Amino acid sequence: MKELGLGLFLIGLVSLVLPLLGLKLVFLTWIEQWGPTVSWLIRGGLTLLGLILYLSTRNRD
Secondary structure, eight states, X not given: OHXXXXXXXXXXXXXXXXXXXXXXXXXXXXXGGGOHHHHHHHHHXXXXXXXXXXXXXXXXX
């Protein structure tokens, strides 16, 4: 679960930063179909979910 959380967190961070640089990831273009507000909420939620999963399983090892 720790690796899943870290992966989601990193993908979320990349998806947050790249649009600010004017770049797009091919496998994340479906997010932009719902408009800019919803796409930013999805990206932020993905990042937050990954961070929560990572931090919740970090101390169990």
